[in-house]
Amino acid sequence: MRDVIIIGAGGGGPVVAKELAAQGLDVLVLEAGPRHAKPREQWTSFENDANNPLSGYFRLGPTDRSEPAWFREWSQNSFVWQLSGVGGTTQHFYGNYPRAYPGVFNDYDKADRNEYDVNHRFPFSYAEMVPYFEWVEATAPVMTAAMGTKEAVFFRGCETLGLPVQTTKTTLAPSYRPQENAILQPGGNAGRTSDRNLLNYPDATGCTFCGYCFQGCMRPVGAPRNQFAKRSTDNSYVPMALTADVWAPAGRPVDLLTDAYVTRIHTERRAGALTATGVTWRDNASGEERREDAKVVVMAGGCTENPRLWFNSGLPNPNDWVGRGYTDHFFDWVIGSFDEYTGNPKGVGSSARLDFPPYGGLENVGLPPALNAFSTTLSDSGIRGQYGNGRGPTGPWDGPAGRVMGPELKELVAGGLDRLLSVLVITDDDVEPDNRVVTSALPADENGPIPKVTFQHRARTARTTRNREFMARKAAELLRGAGAKKVFRIDWAPLILHVQSSMRMGESERDSVLDSGAEARAVRGLFIADNSALANSLGGPNPTLTTQALATRTAEKIFERYFGGDPWVRGGSPVVSTDPRISARLGELGL
Amino acid sequence: MSNSTAAVGRRAFLARLGLLGAAVGVGGLLPRSALAPPAAAAQNDVLPGLVDLLRPVLAELARDTLNGLSVFALPGPDPYSAAQGTPSDTPGAMEAGTTDFLIDALDNFVPFPDQLAKPIGAALATGLADTGIELPGTELLPAELGTLDKALRALLESDATLPLSFPIAGMLNLLATQVNPLAVNGAFLSPFARLSYAEKARAFQLLEGPDSDLVALLDVRFPEPLKNSVSGLLKFVGGALIEFASFGSYTEYAVFDARNKQLTARPVGWELTGYQPDGPVEGWDEFIGYYQGRTEVRD
Numbered sequence: 010m011r012d013v014i015i016i017g018a019g020g021g022g023p024v025v026a027k028e029l030a031a032q033g034l035d036v037l038v039l040e041a042g043p044r045h046a047k048p049r050e051q052w053t054s055f056e057n058d059a060n061n062p063l064s065g066y067f068r069l070g071p072t073d074r075s076e077p078a079w080f081r082e083w084s085q086n087s088f089v090w091q092l093s094g095v096g097g098t099t100q101h102f103y104g105n106y107p108r109a110y111p112g113v114f115n116d117y118d119k120a121d122r123n124e125y126d127v128n129h130r131f132p133f134s135y136a137e138m139v140p141y142f143e144w145v146e147a148t149a150p151v152m153t154a155a156m157g158t159k160e161a162v163f164f165r166g167c168e169t170l171g172l173p174v175q176t177t178k179t180t181l182a183p184s185y186r187p188q189e190n191a192i193l194q195p196g197g198n199a200g201r202t203s204d205r206n207l208l209n210y211p212d213a214t215g216c217t218f219c220g221y222c223f224q225g226c227m228r229p230v231g232a233p234r235n236q237f238a239k240r241s242t243d244n245s246y247v248p249m250a251l252t253a254d255v256w257a258p259a260g261r262p263v264d265l266l267t268d269a270y271v272t273r274i275h276t277e278r279r280a281g282a283l284t285a286t287g288v289t290w291r292d293n294a295s296g297e298e299r300r301e302d303a304k305v306v307v308m309a310g311g312c313t314e315n316p317r318l319w320f321n322s323g324l325p326n327p328n329d330w331v332g333r334g335y336t337d338h339f340f341d342w343v344i345g346s347f348d349e350y351t352g353n354p355k356g357v358g359s360s361a362r363l364d365f366p367p368y369g370g371l372e373n374v375g376l377p378p379a380l381n382a383f384s385t386t387l388s389d390s391g392i393r394g395q396y397g398n399g400r401g402p403t404g405p406w407d408g409p410a411g412r413v414m415g416p417e418l419k420e421l422v423a424g425g426l427d428r429l430l431s432v433l434v435i436t437d438d439d440v441e442p443d444n445r446v447v448t449s450a451l452p453a454d455e456n457g458p459i460p461k462v463t464f465q466h467r468a469r470t471a472r473t474t475r476n477r478e479f480m481a482r483k484a485a486e487l488l489r490g491a492g493a494k495k496v497f498r499i500d501w502a503p504l505i506l507h508v509q510s511s512m513r514m515g516e517s518e519r520d521s522v523l524d525s526g527a528e529a530r531a532v533r534g535l536f537i538a539d540n541s542a543l544a545n546s547l548g549g550p551n552p553t554l555t556t557q558a559l560a561t562r563t564a565e566k567i568f569e570r571y572f573g574g575d576p577w578v579r580g581g582s583p584v585v586s587t588d589p590r591i592s593a594r595l596g597e598l599g600l
Numbered sequence: 601m602s603n604s605t606a607a608v609g610r611r612a613f614l615a616r617l618g619l620l621g622a623a624v625g626v627g628g629l630l631p632r633s634a635l636a637p638p639a640a641a642a643q644n645d646v647l648p649g650l651v652d653l654l655r656p657v658l659a660e661l662a663r664d665t666l667n668g669l670s671v672f673a674l675p676g677p678d679p680y681s682a683a684q685g686t687p688s689d690t691p692g693a694m695e696a697g698t699t700d701f702l703i704d705a706l707d708n709f710v711p712f713p714d715q716l717a718k719p720i721g722a723a724l725a726t727g728l729a730d731t732g733i734e735l736p737g738t739e740l741l742p743a744e745l746g747t748l749d750k751a752l753r754a755l756l757e758s759d760a761t762l763p764l765s766f767p768i769a770g771m772l773n774l775l776a777t778q779v780n781p782l783a784v785n786g787a788f789l790s791p792f793a794r795l796s797y798a799e800k801a802r803a804f805q806l807l808e809g810p811d812s813d814l815v816a817l818l819d820v821r822f823p824e825p826l827k828n829s830v831s832g833l834l835k836f837v838g839g840a841l842i843e844f845a846s847f848g849s850y851t852e853y854a855v856f857d858a859r860n861k862q863l864t865a866r867p868v869g870w871e872l873t874g875y876q877p878d879g880p881v882e883g884w885d886e887f888i889g890y891y892q893g894r895t896e897v898r899d
Contacts, residue, residue, distance in 0.1 A: 053861050054880055057701075057851035063709035077709060084832025086808065086839030139899075153895050157886040164891055174892065177899045187891050194895075200887025208882040217883025230882060354875075355886040378869040379850040386673075386846040387839070391808065395801035398808050414846055415797065416675055416686045423690075425874035450829050461829070502839055 011037045011303040013567065014288055016271045016318070019097020020553050021539030021560045022309030023246035024145075026263045028564035030253035032574060036263040037301065038250070039290050041310070042093025043072035044267040045100075045243065046600055048227040056379040059224035060101070062090070067101050067225065069093050071293035072268050081313065082449040082461035087503035088387060089462050091313060095267060096243030098311075098506075099553065101223045103358035103374075104191040104239045106151045108142050109555040110180055110366045110437075110548030111135040115516060124367035126472070129334065129440035131544040132516040132525035135179075140578050141558035142178070147583045148249075149191035149240045151554070154360035155200065156187065157218060158352025162430055162491050163361040163373035169490030170483070175364065180550070185363040188372075191240035191553075192216050192357050193587065199229060199238075200356075210236065220375060222358040233592035234600055239357075245586040246557075252594040256584045268293040270456045274306055274322040276532055283325065285535040291456060305571050309539040309560075312508035316446040316541075317460040319512075325531040330522050332446035335462070335511040336546035338369070339469060339477050341434035341501050342384050343406060343484035344413070345493030346421060351430045354381075359433070363487065368476045369437040369549035371484050378426060385413040385421075389466065390500040393417060400500060402478070405485040410500035421497075430491070432484040436477040437549040439470045440510055442520075464503045509552050512541035526566035527559065534571065538563050611745055614752070615784045616777035617770045622661040622789040623748060629657045629789075630748075637743040650751040651758070658755070658766050661789050663699060665769035668793030670698035672800045673845035674868075683787060684797045696868035697854030698845055705844065707763040768841070771834075775803035807838035 013029055015022045018040035026038050045051045045066070052059065052066055059065050063078050069091040070078035083089055092098045111117050112125040116134035131138070145151070154160070167185035175184035193215035198207045200218045208217050210232035217228050217238065226239030235248040253260030273289040287302035308315045316332030324331075354375030363371040376384060390411040391398035401409035413421055421429070449461035469477075481498055488496045515521025518530055527542050529535040538560040540552050547555055561578060568574035614620040623630040634653055667680045675681035676692015693699070756762065769790065776783050776792040779802045783791035795803065850869030857864050863879070870876055 055852045055856060055863075057848070057853045058856060058858075058861070061705075061851075063705050082829060082833070083836050084829065086835050088840075088843070153890065153897055156888050156891055157884075158888065160891065161888060176894065176897050178897055179899050186897075187894075189897070195887045199883060201885055203881060203883060203885045205882040213883065218886040219881055219883045228882060352886055355884040361891075378873040378875045379847045381873075382673075382846040382850040382869070383843055386843045391805060392801050392842075395798060396805040398805065412842065414842065415672055416688070418846070419674060419688065419690075419692075419872065422873040427874065 011035050011301055012572065013037070013305045013307060014039065014301060014303040015307040015309055015538070016288065017041070017097065017309035017311065017314070017539065018095045018242070018247060018265065018267075019309060019311060019539060020099045020242060021542075021556050022307065023242040023250055024557045024560035025307050025309070025538045025564045025567070027246045027250040027253065028561055029568065030250050030263045031257035031260050032568055032572075032577070033259040033261045034568075034572065035261065036250070037303070038263050038265045039269040039271055039288070040093075040095050040265065040267045041270040041293070042070065042095070042267065044095045044265070045225070048225060052225050052227060054219070054221040054224045056224065056377055060380065067092050067094070073294065079454060079459070080451075081459060082451050084461060084463050085466060085503065086389065087462070087464060087466070087505060089313060089505040091311060095247055095265070096241045099241035100225055100243060102241065102553065103222050104241070105188045105359060105362070105372070105551040106146065106149065106191045106554035107189060107362065107364070107550035108179055109138070109550050110364075112366055113545050113548045114138065121367055125437070125548060126439045126545050129510075129513070129515060129520070129545045132514060138555075138558055138562075141561045142554065144561055144578050144583050145554055145557045146178070146189075148586055149245055150585050150587070151189050151191050152194050154187040154190045154192065154357065155194050155216065156360065157356035158350060159356065159373055159375050159430055160187065160361040162347070162351050163432075163487070166487035166489075166491030167363055170363075170487060172363070180364045180366060183365045185361070188360050188362050190357065190360065191245070193236070193238045193240075216357060218356040220355045220377065223376075223380060234595050235587055235591045240586065248591050248595055248600070249584070249586050251598065251600070252591045255590045255594045256588055271310070271318060272298075272321065272456050274308075274318065274324065274535065275300070275302075276324065279533070282533045283531065284533040296455070305534050305536065305567050307567070308512070308535065308537045311539055312511040312541040313446055313460050313462055315512050315537060315539070317448070317458070320448050321457040327531055328519055330442070330513070330520055332511055333442045333444075334440040334513050334520070335444045335446060335464070336438050336440055336509045337444075337464065337503060337505045338507040338546055338549060339436040339438045339466070339473055340504050340506070341436070341477060341481050341484075342387075342431060342499040343434060343481060343488060344385060344429060344431045344497050344499070345488030345491065346424065346495040347428050347430065347493055349492070350427055353427050353429050353431070363483070364549070365480060365483065366548050367437055369480045370435045371480060371487065372433045372435065374431045374433050376431060378422065381422070381426060381429070381431070382418060384431065385418055385497070385499055387501050387504055388412040388499050389502040393497070402498070402500060404482055404498065405489065406496040406498040410498040412499065413497050430488065430493070432488060434477065434480045434484050435507070435549045436473060436480060438473040438476070438546050440513065440545050441465070441470060446511055462505065464505070466503045507552055509540045509543045509546050512537050514542055514544050526570070527563040528566065528570070536563055536567060610749060614745070614749065616774050616791065618661050618665065618773040618790050618792075619658070619752065620748075621784060621791070622664070623654070623657050625785065627789070629660055630654070632744070635744040635747045637747050647751060647754055650747065651755045654751050654755055659763065662763070662765040662769040663703065664788050665772050665790035665792045666699045666702045666765065667694065668788070668790055668795070668800070669772065669841060669845050670694065670702065670849065672797065673698065673842065674849035680788070680793055683794060684800060686797050690872060691868045693845070693849045695854075696849045698849045701848035701851070701853045702845060703765050705848075706765040706768060710764055768837070771807075772803065775806050778806060779803050804838060804842065808835065
């Protein structure tokens with residue numbers, strides 16, 4: 010009998026694991042995918058080896074890469090970028106840690122309060138969240154991002170838009186700024202040389218500007234795992250959870266099992282209430298099934314997998330909101346072609362942003378060649394110059410939106426990737442019940458019926474559609490302002506990569522799965538601690554910080570409700586994840 | 601429908617799939633004599649042999665079709681790019697190994713449930729697609745056609761896993777001949793590979809469109825709720841083929857030594873884009889400071 014079993018070691022699960030391990034609880038973490046404990050042996054920095062969604066080391070599948078990936082049904086032209094493995098999608102993220110906009114919390118009373126997704130606000134105040142933001146920002150740690158040329162070009166564009174620079178953590182109004190990111194900023198030789206002989210730790214510390222965020226961070230060479238530049242949870246929270254005994258006075262290290270696919274959550278009725286009692290998982294390699302019981306079960310398998318596990322476990326769904334309200338920031342992609350060097354794709358994937366509450370935001374993005382090609386060909390508007398698939402919007406970009414592919418793409422990149430700069434359009438999108446996960450009618454896999462992800466992307470709400478169009482125009486204006494000679498809008502088909510709110514917490518029990526403490530309304534002792542627990546799409550900011558802050562708060566709720574403990578965040582001070590005691594213990598553990 | 605109408609429709613369908621031409625057209629891969637109708641008593645003995653002969657024909661047809669798709673994503677100095685009217689002096693998908701990339705993915709890694717692949721294959725095997733289009737092309741005796749048809753059905757209905765590249769290729773060829781019926785004959789094995797760039801785009805327009813005839817055609821073969829799923833999947837496949845072919849064309853796939861995790865040559869995509877001129881790096885001298893000198897913010 011464990012105290013707590015956590016399902017999933019992605020962006021959220023390891024946060025609860027680390028926090029409760031520090032309180033001395035007996036925590037088991039079950040991860041369905043691989044553990045990349047030796048990235049220098051297991052990874053390269055090549056795009057197909059890393060990012061091929063079928064066979065790459067960053068895919069949704071078991072450790073054994075000769076086995077197929079796990080099939081998921083998407084009933085539209087879309088791409089749901091799930092990753093299995095310790096670190097989850099933080100393995101390929103860019104480490105951006107902006108705070109959610111205050112306008113998405115239930116105490117917001119500024120003049121524009123009705124411009125947000127007011128029917129799906131967080132069931133508590135922004136002020137209540139701030140200590141948890143600060144706790145995570147200190148733990149990760151979060152810093153102001155350094156600039157490369159691609160940031161300087163982006164800022165040059167921002168400077169033409171008549172917006173101020175944001176110099177606070179909290180976004181108060183439309184503004185632009187360097188990212189606040191969970192990247193260790195360049196130190197020593199890092200960022201100052203391309204000579205690999207000079208880039209070994211500790212001569213180089215923090216980000217070396219290699220440009221390989223999306224292929225996994227294992228730099229600088231020779232650094233302890235918890236000193237790699239990018240604070241994906243495999244570099245930050247997981248090392249802390251595994252070494253809790255050395256940095257927390259009453260700490261107890263967690264047990265982490267990988268290739269352990271949870272197929273069922275068990276429940277029983279206790280004192281009249283349906284209560285979670287444990288889980289069954291299946292070992293990917295042997296097929297063997299195991300079961301353990303726990304006082305508390307935490308789901309953190311992601312926005313697509315949590316609903317599946319819920320359905321496959323036969324858990325109740327009284328208001329029919331399990332899997333509904335999936336938000337994705339309804340991304341779009343705008344790319345500019347310059348006559349000058351842009352620094353693409355060097356440095357952190359994105360180190361600059363523009364926030365525009367209550368519409369959404371923009372980020373500059375650097376991409377290597379194949380991901381660039383993917384990004385210019387994922388479109389709901391056909392092929393530029395050939396067909397528009399019923400869309401092909403026009404605006405301050407060149408020609409109709411649509412795929413830049415084939416000969417046109419070849420010509421675009423012929424000037425060099427480092428003459429391009431891309432902007433990710435991030436939409437403040439509404440929670441909508443018909444954007445959802447259901448059980449697929451297609452055949453089950455070895456772990457049970459599979460999930461189907463449905464997005465009604467051509468029928469989003471008027472506010473969501475307005476926001477996306479507004480931000481796409483801003484992106485084009487920004488690139489023009491920065492000096493782009495040509496600007497292309499792709500009109501992306503749904504690229505479901507910022508995922509939120511499919512198991513949402515909410516103010517009303519009519520349209521939420523979780524109460525304000527992230528505990529399931531229908532099952533006692535069952536909590537959710539990843540992006541799916543978020544109440545909404547945060548207004549557009551990248552979700553990781555808010556998810557981790559919420560997961561920290563959820564860890565306190567678990568400790569208070571089920572273990573009679575006291576909260577620690579308001580009165581405590583966090584240990585930073587780069588702490589040398591963690592490095593030393595990782596060394597002893599051979600990690 | 602009379603038997604003769606069915607036979608004409610069937611001949612048209614096999615021609616549109618590309619199979620008729622690939623098997624017995626000019627440059628076809630199957631000896632015409634193999635299709636000589638056996639005496640009824642011997643049919644059960646002959647058919648398995650023909651199925652074995654047919655298997656590599658389907659594989660070659662799929663490869664040829666995917667060549668046509670690859671150069672659609674990244675044209676280069678090859679005959680397929682020339683045929684689609686976009687010749688190029690610099691390397692393209694054929695040099696980047698994109699066709700192998702696609703076949704490898706489709707046949708070995710796409711976790712497409714066999715329970716679904718088989719009905720789709722069966723839909724291709726049984727589809728009539730009598731569009732009333734006059735199809736010039738290979739003259740086959742009805743009996744020879746019948747033998748070929750039986751062999752295809754036997755192959756698609758056998759227990760062996762169907763390589764996904766074949767139904768994908770069949771789909772592209774069906775679309776190709778809908779766009780341009782004359783594509784049933786010509787250079788290459790695949791009707792799709794014979795299309796111009798604009799015609800290929802038109803084929804994808806049909807696949808991506810909300811009222812794709814092909815989707816409707818294939819859906820007929822599935823009961824609900826699978827019917828709706830297959831319709832959605834085909835729309836997904838339409839986008840994914842373009843995106844995946846484009847992604848693959850610019851990766852290191854063709855020159856990656858998986859055992860040593862190193863490159864054996866410079867990838868085409870890197871050459872075309874100027875990416876990493878001196879190969880993989882540990883870092884770049886790209887740090888230029890902090891915006892407005894600010895290294896920290898607080899509320």
